[in-house]
């Protein structure tokens with residue numbers, strides 16, 4: 001597969017393209033990485049340095065790729081952390097150009113807005129852009145629980161409510177919704193869940209909860225889920241493979257006591273996860 005991946009880049013550590021690119025490459029895919037920002041490190045540290053690129057800088061790179069005649073061979077566009085709402089327009093233009101060149105290409109939007117503990121951590125305008133423009137344009141969306149609530153407009157206090165919220169997003173456009181870091185009163189205290197909902201049904205994948213709080217796992221799981229969905233055509237299979245890989249990645253990260261995910265050291269988890277988790281229909 002050839003994946004156009006438009007998201008943040010950090011020099012130190014692993015979020016955005018610095019989390020998503022290598023796992024896709026390790027699985028044998030070509031990644032055309034376009035960076036929306038270049039920061040020293042992820043914003044979870046509270047301090048960082050670097051630049052948010054203007055929207056035209058992203059347009060320029062996509063135009064250059066187009067001029068190489070490559071867009072007809074693009075299988076999917078993946079977007080994530082945007083840096084600024086204006087970048088959203090450039091991303092949707094890139095999606096439109098790719099889909100014109102290859103009508104079979106899919107767009108996966110990781111609607112990075114915030115997180116349960118941190119609240120909204122992106123610039124004003126981005127949450128509205130994600131809800132009103134990006135979600136309707138996407139074939140696949142991968143919100144965490146906080147983002148799901150934000151996009152659906154109601155809180156998700158049960159598995160049933162999460163499925164309803166995912167179905168509400170589907171009714172606005174995307175065929176497939178992957179909810180990450182789901183924890184409801186029905187989730188055991190020592191577990192964390194993923195939920196995939198598409199036209200076939202809803203699947204839950206439950207793994208142990210690890211003693212880590214890291215950034216970038218969401219970017220890795222969106223990338224892995226998207227390429228596995230593109231290659232297998234099955235949301236349940238993509239859920240099993242992506243969820244198992246990220247569990248293995250985070251288990252290694254927890255055992256090392258690392259603040260950054262071990263994207264490089266634990267790379268075999270992307271190809272052969274140490275433990276395979278199987279989704280259940282819900």
Ligand SMILES: Nc1ncnc2c1ncn2[C@@H]1O[C@H](COP(=O)(O)OP(=O)(O)O)[C@@H](O)[C@H]1O
Nearest residue numbers: 144180181192208209210212216217218221246
């Ligand atoms: N503490 C944890 N224990 C086990 N798995 C986790 C943990 N944190 C994240 N994950 C896994 O990584 C996935 C992505 O999670 P997360 O990092 O919360 O995404 P985001 O950063 O987009 O909110 C989760 O759905 C879960 O499968």
Ligand SMILES: Cc1ncc(COP(=O)(O)O)c(C=O)c1O
Nearest residue numbers: 008042043081215216217218219
């Ligand atoms: C620059 C940057 N990109 C992306 C993300 C998203 O990371 P996550 O995968 O944890 O949602 C963050 C979160 O802090 C970030 O600071």
Ligand SMILES: [Mg+2]
Nearest residue numbers: 112144218219
């Ligand atoms: Mg995220």
